[in-house]
Amino acid sequence: MSENLESVIRTICEGFNNDRTRMMDIVREVQETFGCVSDDAMDLIAAQVQTHRVEVESVVTFYAFLSKQQNGNVVIRLCDDIIDRMFGYERIRQTFTEALGIDVGESTEDGRYSLETTPCIGMCDQAPALMVNDEIFTEVSRDTVTEIVEQLKDGVAPERLRRRLGDGNNSSPLVGAAVANNIRKEGDVIFAPLTCGRALKKAISMSPNEVIRDVKTARLRGRGGAGFPTGMKWDFTRGAKGEKKFVICNADEGEPGTFKDRVILTERPELLIEGMVIAGYAIGAQEGIIYLRGEYAYLRPFLEDRLQNARNIGMLGEKVFDKEGFSFDIRIQMGAGAYVCGEETALISSCEGLRGDPKNRPPFPAQKGYLGFPTSVNNVETFCCVARILDQGAGWFSQIGSKGSTGTKLLSISGDCRRPGVYEVPFGITMNEVLEMAGGNGAAAVQVGGPSGSLIGPDDFGRTICYDDLATGGALMIFGANRNVLEVAAYFMDFFIEESCGYCTPCRVGNVLIKERLEKIMEGKGEPSDLTYLEELGAVVKSTSRCGLGQTSPNPVLSTLKNFRSAYDALVKEDQPFQPTFDIQKALGEAKTIAGRPSMHFAE
Secondary structure (H helix, E strand, C coil), X not given: CCHHHHHHHHHHHHHCCCCHHHHHHHHHHHHHHHCCCCHHHHHHHHHHHCCCHHHHHHHHCCCCCCCCCCCXXXXXXXXXXXXXXXXXXXXXXXXXXXXXXXXXXXECCCCXXXXXXXXXXXXXXXXXXXXXXXXXXXXXXXXXXXXXXXXXXXXXXXXXXXXXXXXXXXXXXXXXXXCXXXXXXXCCCCCCCCCCCHHHHHXXXXXXXXXHHHHHHXXXXXXXXXXXXXXXXXXXXXXXCCCCCEEEEEXXXXXXXXXXXXXXXXXXXXXXXXXXXXXXXXHCCCEEEEEECHHHHHHHHXXXXXXXXXXXXXXXXXXXXXXXXXXXXXXXXXXXXXXXXHCHXXXXXXXXXXXXXXXXXXXXXXXXXXXXXXXXXXXXXXXXXXXHHHHHCHHHHHCCECXXXXXXXXXXXXXXXXXXXXXXXXXXCEHHHXXXXXXXXXXXXXXXXXXXXXXXXXXXXXXECCCCCCCCCCEEEEECCCCXXXXXXXXXXXXXXXXXXXXXXXXXXXXXXXXXXXXXXXXXXXXXXXXXXXXXXXXXXXXXXXXXXXXXXXXXXXXXHHHCHHHHHCCCCCCCCCCCCCCHHHHCHHHHHHXXXXXXXXXX
């Protein structure tokens, strides 16, 4: 064990006050410094923060962006979501493989480069996309790959690779990203002109209960997809017993096809900050946390700057806007590549420096959340809506949208359409209207709400986007007539299998069984009884899984069974007593390779 390793890790841990609950920050910094979190490093971290070694290793082995093994100095992560696969992922992978002489999951012999995949980096509107360390590249072509590799081999640092900068704040020196906002439609709530601080000043002139009353009167529901009434959640949190209370912003939009929070964080961070401070005032909190997904690390310097600006003008810190007795500040907690952390209790676990395991409920976060204290977790868009409600009034907000779903909704639209991007639309808009705006005419299917949502066909395009009909956290993926809906469902099942935390059997095992039976059908070996099996198993997984991931993971198969039954019926055969579902030659494949000869007992 080198003295340098020990010295650096001591310095890193001391920088976080040797606080075990800041484990995510500690191991991320160690990873950035040394390219991995080695066994020796984990021993040192455990000793320094006075915890068990297994607690450190459980964190390092849980998150995709952390590793015990040495990574290359440059880690290239290819976005492997369904949209990127549709628009060129495979040719990008092949070009990197040829240029670097390694395949996905490997590093070059000189230790300079590692090639990996990641499920979604929030760039579906400009696929194919990839990350070089924390640097984002969008609309990547073979020529782009060649240029990236040539520059890297010439010694150019990832942050200095040539690329065109995006619009708006993407071109800011603090961001410097080749990312386009693609704001296709601005509405009256999120993207309307902003007078910074006005909403907060109105809020602190009222009592906390009056602020919560306004949010309730506006009938604001959480914009993360579940649609729980925000005012009610705040009321529960304010009334809960606890020496401290916390506000957490869920900025971990890891759902493939979702990227609207990325645009808010880039162009409306002040609106988010103001909404969080109002929440802190309403529930009686002094501390807030923005949980920022690891894929958006490139935005952190910019967001830290905006937080500091808020402190400079009195919006954060001691006596917010000179309000006696109200102090509030916000810190950023980085994630490290774990989709399950989008679930609020798993996110809280991660903020506490643990694996992103979901917690049992009850107690709910409003009763016992971060560090055991009452906590309100809301997403980026929700906090922005709060600031507008306090600024413009609850009556104004409630007049927008539909009766049961007030306000506007940001939609992240990608796939087979002419105008992918972010659209701010009033609730109650029909799917047909959305497709017309996005240039998705002729769509054969639309995935509403990401993989955990539902895949609908043309018969449902007259339905409306609202909590009482087509509920969505914001992702709409459009699929043309040339796409295979069963392949889409199979990809989403792979995604859930990969992203499951593995805690409960229904999710850990059930999703694998669903995927295996789906593959059997896709291979033409299915029987009608297999469809019944999928429906029954899907229902079991939904009803018995511990958290929202497992409770929604069968949806890709269940929704396609419901809305695209003919795609299944075309592949299944009548039940037969001896259906050849077991392929002996496939099963013997690895053994034949090792032996270097065919089987003596099972001739091909």
